[in-house]
Amino acid sequence: MSLEKPTKIWWNGRVTSWHEATVHVTAETAVRGVNAFEGVMAYKIEGHRKHAVIALDKHLERLSRSAELLHLPMPYSLEEIRRGVLDLVCAEPSDLDLYIRPTVYLESGAYTDDPSRMRMGAYITSYTRERAPQRSVRLVSTPWTRVDDPAFPAQAKSGAVYSAFRLARIAATKADGDEPLLLNARGTVAETAGSAVMAVFSDHVVSPPPSDGALESITRDVLTRLLEDEFGLKVVQRSLHVQELYEADEIFLCGTLDEVVKVASFDGVVPKRANGGLAHRLFARYRALCTALDPSSSPLQTCVAW
Ligand code: PMP
The missing domain is CATH 3.20.10.10 (D-amino Acid Aminotransferase, subunit A, domain 2)
Structure with a gap:
């Protein structure tokens, strides 16, 4: 998998440049790793300008469940995050398969589960991956x-x-x-x-x-x-x-x-x-x-x- 930086990222509701999507060093996600994420594959369909995202809804349901277990309110609906995944695939077309990571994170509000005192964010990253034989x-x-x-x-x-x-x-x-x-x-x-x-x-x-x-x-x-x-x-x-x-x-x-x-x-x-x-x-x-x-x-x- 290429760990090279993609140029685009879905961040808090829209596709933007990689450099724009940042959190502060004091954010809870940076300090204590307070986040929930998913890893989703999108396979390039041979001969077509298309990717097939695999079991997307199941991954989004698990993202929501992870967030719930960690007492993190979802900052976006699953439909919005789903749309974000599809928008990101289109924003940076690739001839390779993609490994896509939707993440929701806590920015501030350390030891509470009161949504009014918590600031959440979300991003989706996508990495290209060479299709390889079985490992x-x-x-x-x-x-x-x-x-x-x-x-x-x-x-x-x-x-x-x-x-x-x-x-x-x-x-x-x-x-x-x-x-x-x-x-x-x-x-x-x-x-x-x-x-x-x-x-x-x-x-x-x-x-x-x-x-x-x-x-x-x-x-x-x-x-x-x-x-x-x-x-x-x-x-x-x-x-x-x-x-x-x-x-x-x-x-x-x-x-x-x-x-x-x-x-x-x-x-x-x-x-x-x-x-x-x-x-x-x-x-x-x-x-x-x-x-x-x-x-x-x-x-x-x-x-x-x-
Ligand atoms: N266990 C762990 C710790 C994992 O990170 C993963 C990959 N998400 C799995 C199991 C396999 O889960 P899945 O088939 O849903 O990717």
Whole structure:
């Protein structure tokens, strides 16, 4: 993904230049990371001046839920933010896929939930992303656990949580891994620092439930439907023990940005099907849904022409 600065940003109700969209260093979002955000993919439709934004309404609903869990009033309606996402795609046409981040943030009003004493803002950024083949990662344990209830609402997708995930990512790199596995305080699997975990056992797939500290993954919902309806596999949400990962036929990760990522090894142990037979087929099917030319064949897509 290109971290190069885009020239445009949607900020507090309109598309403006990147340089204009600023907050003060004393803003709550800067000082304490008080914000809620989403990560949404928009795939370029081949041969057309169009992008398909994936599961946009589900992401906006989750944004609203994150804000509610953090006692943050939404500064704009979901319809206004939805419009902002589509306007931003049109404002800076690109031949590449886009990773779009709608964010609502607290500017002032630290320790209150009284909307009349809080100043909120919102922005949407968009980053281009080269379309790449399926990734394969070395998953590793780290000493860090998943920030979870009752310390912080696990279902709130907030910058503050990713400050904790950053440490797990650094620890994973030092342990010669690519991705940290995060357990919850009870010692069962929660998720990684940016994706849901799915483990394959002969005729079914297991993934930890939200009550185990896994963010309710929108991608996992889509994959669950594919696995059950097209691959004939049952998907079970239940607690997953670390030991089970050593015995799984296959492990894969999923998320908006990661799509479907194969796990090549977990703590150095190579799963029976490390080459990801199922993960590979599932990735191809998911990509096809996201990049479909005919939006009626893919209800996931909100098409935006530019
Ligand atoms: N867990 C975490 C911590 C994440 O950041 C993400 C990415 N949003 C996911 C899981 C996967 O969620 P989704 O499929 O909705 O992108």
